[in-house]
Amino acid sequence: MTLEAVPSPLPSATAAIVTELARSAAESDGVHPLSEHTLLHLDGEHPGDAHLLAYAGEPGAGDLAGYAALGPDGSAELVVAPQYRRQGFGTSLLRMLLDHGGSKLRVWAHGRLPGSDELAARLGLSVTRELYFLRRTSAPLPAPVWPDGITVRTFVPGEDDTAWLAVNATAFATHPEQGSWTQADLADRLNQPWFDPAGFFLAVDQSGAIAGFHWTKIPTDEGDNPAGEVYVVGVSPTHQGTGLGKALTLAGLQHLQETRGVPSVVLYVDGTNTAARALYTKLGFTTAALDVQFAPS
Ligand SMILES: CC(=O)SCCNC(=O)CCNC(=O)[C@H](O)C(C)(C)COP(=O)(O)OP(=O)(O)OC[C@H]1O[C@@H](n2cnc3c(N)ncnc32)[C@H](O)[C@@H]1OP(=O)(O)O
Numbered sequence: 001m002t003l004e005a006v007p008s009p010l011p012s013a014t015a016a017i018v019t020e021l022a023r024s025a026a027e028s029d030g031v032h033p034l035s036e037h038t039l040l041h042l043d044g045e046h047p048g049d050a051h052l053l054a055y056a057g058e059p060g061a062g063d064l065a066g067y068a069a070l071g072p073d074g075s076a077e078l079v080v081a082p083q084y085r086r087q088g089f090g091t092s093l094l095r096m097l098l099d100h101g102g103s104k105l106r107v108w109a110h111g112r113l114p115g116s117d118e119l120a121a122r123l124g125l126s127v128t129r130e131l132y133f134l135r136r137t138s139a140p141l142p143a144p145v146w147p148d149g150i151t152v153r154t155f156v157p158g159e160d161d162t163a164w165l166a167v168n169a170t171a172f173a174t175h176p177e178q179g180s181w182t183q184a185d186l187a188d189r190l191n192q193p194w195f196d197p198a199g200f201f202l203a204v205d206q207s208g209a210i211a212g213f214h215w216t217k218i219p220t221d222e223g224d225n226p227a228g229e230v231y232v233v234g235v236s237p238t239h240q241g242t243g244l245g246k247a248l249t250l251a252g253l254q255h256l257q258e259t260r261g262v263p264s265v266v267l268y269v270d271g272t273n274t275a276a277r278a279l280y281t282k283l284g285f286t287t288a289a290l291d292v293q294f295a296p297s
């Protein structure tokens with residue numbers, strides 16, 4: 001076994017091998033081991049990112065057994081190729097993450113798959129965060145009821161970026177990731193093949209200021225009839241509790257279900273987000289899976 005820590009940018013040939021390893025694991029496990037953020041950061045330079053590589057033999061020999069991504073904030077993901085499991089690669093990569101991430105380390109276990117709890121406990125980590133994956137099979141929807149003075153339009157790339165980032169930051173001020181998105185994070189996503197401005201709804205007040213938003217997503221790499229996603233819903237704190245979040249969620253669901261014809265809609269929501277979870281439960285979403293993050297106990 002050979003371990004390597006590579007600062008960003010990851011060589012493109014290595015990024016391709018990591019992408020294939022993640023695809024193989026997803027096919028075997030039924031769960032994507034690497035999030036959208038990590039996959040976006042495999043390419044290009046992202047200061048502070050580290051890529052940890054575990055080779056069965058010598059580096060570069062093409063037998064990459066495992067990979068871990070570590071961000072400057074301590075967030076991390078780890079995956080071992082199916083054919084290399086139960087051989088100590090996960091333990092070695094997690095030890096390396098602890099060496100580099102220290103007490104800030106927050107490593108995801110998407111789907112909380114068998115072995116993740118045992119591996120974490122062995123190295124003194126415990127669950128610090130739960131992220132629920134909910135699903136709603138397409139079914140009749142009530143019409144949105146908009147608060148007085150609110151009108152709805154769709155996002156215009158290059159014109160709404162700054163204003164949207166500001167409302168996103170205030171709506172998600174306490175969120176571990178969402179609230180700190182930058183123009184670069186937004187641009188990364190606007191440039192994705194799945195991005196569709198027709199599915200990005202903005203609620204604006206009488207002054208024209210953005211009061212809330214619902215950004216929907218339909219993946220382009222998940223077969224011919226993928227589920228749509230409530231990618232992110234946010235309401236400015238000054239408009240929360242007025243019915244706007246429900247109306248925006250319904251507007252996006254109508255777009256996904258009626259206009260785009262998706263068979264179901266999924267979303268991610270933090271376990272601590274009681275308001276959002278109540279909203280989605282009320283709209284018929286149920287728990288389909290659970291992601292957890294482990295941190296040093
Ligand atoms: C998939 C995702 O995007 S998950 C992330 C969701 N976004 C966030 O958490 C960002 C910060 N929070 C917000 O922006 C808002 O609080 C939202 C989007 C969660 C809710 O938006 P709001 O406009 O406040 O919700 P709205 O007023 O439409 O209420 C709809 C329902 O949500 C639930 N709800 C809203 N606020 C609360 C709360 N503070 N406590 C409990 N339930 C709540 C209730 O069921 C409510 O229905 P009711 O008023 O008939 O009881």
Ligand SMILES: N[C@@H](CS)C(=O)N[C@H]1[C@@H](O[C@@H]2[C@H](O)[C@H](O)[C@@H](O)[C@H](O)[C@H]2O)O[C@H](CO)[C@@H](O)[C@@H]1O
Pocket residue numbers: 034035036037108131175177178217229230231232233267268269270
């Ligand atoms: N509802 C959103 C904004 S608050 C949310 O909770 N997002 C999570 C979620 O993001 C998903 C993840 O990146 C998937 O890989 C991608 O395919 C989905 O489209 C994203 O919604 O999980 C992330 C951790 O994996 C988390 O960082 C986001 O905040």
